[in-house]
Amino acid sequence: MTWQLTVDDLDDLARGATLLGTGGGGDPYIGRLMVQRAIEQNGSITIMDPDELPDEITVIPTAQMGAPTVIMERIPAGTEPVDALRALEKYTGRIAEATMPIECGGINSMIPLLVGAQTGLPVVDADGMGRAFPELQMETFNVYGVQGSPLAIADEVGHSFIVDTADDTPKMEWLARGATIRLGGAAHIAEYTMTGRQAKDTAVPRTITLALKAGRALRQARESHGDVISILSAALNDTLYNKVVPLFEGKVVDVERTTDRGFTLGHALFTADDGGELRITFQNENLVAVRDGQIVAGVPDLICVLEADTAEPITTERLRFGQRVRVIGISTPDMMRTPEALNVFGPSCFGLDHEFVPVEDSAVR
Incomplete structure (x- = not known):
């Protein structure tokens, strides 16, 4: 409408x-x-x-x-x-x-x-x-x-x-x-x-509507002190992005970031209180998340870093040492996961040497 x-x-x-x-x-x-x-x-x-x-x-x-x-x-x-x-x-x-x-x-x-x-x-x-x-x-x-x-x-x-x-x-x-x-x-x-x-x-x-729904859900999670995964999952349940997967909780311990060839390139490293580790590689956007040596999410699926206390999304240029975060994965629509689509924006298009695995499958392995 x-x-x-x-x-x-x-x-x-x-x-x-x-x-x-x-x-x-x-x-x-x-x-x-x-x-x-x-x-x-x-x-x-x-x-x-x-x-x-x-x-x-x-x-x-x-x-x-x-x-x-x-x-x-x-x-x-x-x-x-x-x-x-x-x-x-x-x-x-x-x-x-x-x-x-x-x-x-x-x-x-x-x-x-x-x-x-x-x-x-x-x-x-x-x-x-x-x-x-x-x-x-x-x-x-x-x-x-x-x-x-x-x-x-x-x-x-x-x-x-x-x-x-x-x-x-x-x-x-x-x-x-x-x-x-x-x-x-x-x-x-x-x-x-x-x-x-x-x-x-x-x-x-309907991705403008999607962004509006997601933004409202994050605000409501902050205002109600509710669980962001549950609230965001409920908001996106009737959309094409209906799998919201927790990937990691911890803090930023290192960011390597440079501007080259017209892109912001780099890596961010996060550690958990129990000693677990997550590494995200980005080219403007987050491309792949590796937890304790295991790929848990990658393009074209979404890898999103949120402030732990406020549920506000953090962009790659705003990542800083010491931030406490939650990292989540969100599934993309089927039309973005076809062989034709993966040939244009799948992992190999960024020089990554792994096959695409849907976040809802890879994150639970």
């Missing part, structure tokens, strides 16, 4: 988007503030259920691109995503009738909302990653046949240009990543122009 998003929804939505970002996706705090201001100026945002999209409508997703560590330090002007959208419309001759997230995690849950509030376009309640991934070809849009190129990229001082690599989406990512680095490590993009029919066939559905 199509619905209206208001300022009152933004805190819970941002919290849920941080969870779905699996450590990456960029901290949505600045994005939330920009969306709040745009709603206050222009009114609520129409969130359109994918099932209600006309087949021939033109949908153009919008997003921010860059390393999360850079995004924390570079405040956007707020004009960049619409500039990218307009540049792509001009190049393709197709006018957007809706926009949509490319990912439902982190700041990119907010960028299409900003576009919707500024332009009046509806925002489709779906996305192309079902979480956050670090590279633009890692989209269900790409997996199921939508061409990513041409892409428009824009910065905060009005520069914009087009990357057109025809059907070579990995090359589009490579060129756009290089351009983003040269624009200071962060920029905004519009890409994957598609029809409403293609959006219905290739997007992960």
Whole structure:
């Protein structure tokens, strides 16, 4: 069902988007503030259920691109995503009738909302990653046949240009990543122009609603001092993300983090009071969790680190020595676990030498 998003929804939505970002996706705090201001100026945002999209409508997703560590330090002007959208419309001759997230995690849950509030376009309640991934070809849009190129990229001082690599989406990512680095490590993009029919066939559905549900559940767990696993499991039970698995409880004892090739790369080490150990490897997002030498979760499933006391999600750039945490795994939809999908964003795509095992199976071994 199509619905209206208001300022009152933004805190819970941002919290849920941080969870779905699996450590990456960029901290949505600045994005939330920009969306709040745009709603206050222009009114609520129409969130359109994918099932209600006309087949021939033109949908153009919008997003921010860059390393999360850079995004924390570079405040956007707020004009960049619409500039990218307009540049792509001009190049393709197709006018957007809706926009949509490319990912439902982190700041990119907010960028299409900003576009919707500024332009009046509806925002489709779906996305192309079902979480956050670090590279633009890692989209269900790409997996199921939508061409990513041409892409428009824009910065905060009005520069914009087009990357057109025809059907070579990995090359589009490579060129756009290089351009983003040269624009200071962060920029905004519009890409994957598609029809409403293609959006219905290739997007992960209702992930804005999912983020809102997850954020409310985390807030309720904190306010009630209840068990976060039980409360989050109940909230997600009727969604495509219906397995919530406890992975570890302990504290952060080491973080190795660097910004390289336009990504935030590194590892985090956690220890439990009983001496157990968990190691998470990340590339913007958490990729694999290894507990006492055993893989307990890995891409594309979600690995989420929460503050032990508040149930607030912690991004990779905010991990610090001494934080007490709970680490949980969340299952992804079946469309993200097919052989075709795993060939695009499964473990091997990140240089990991293990096969994908669903978190609900691997965590109990």
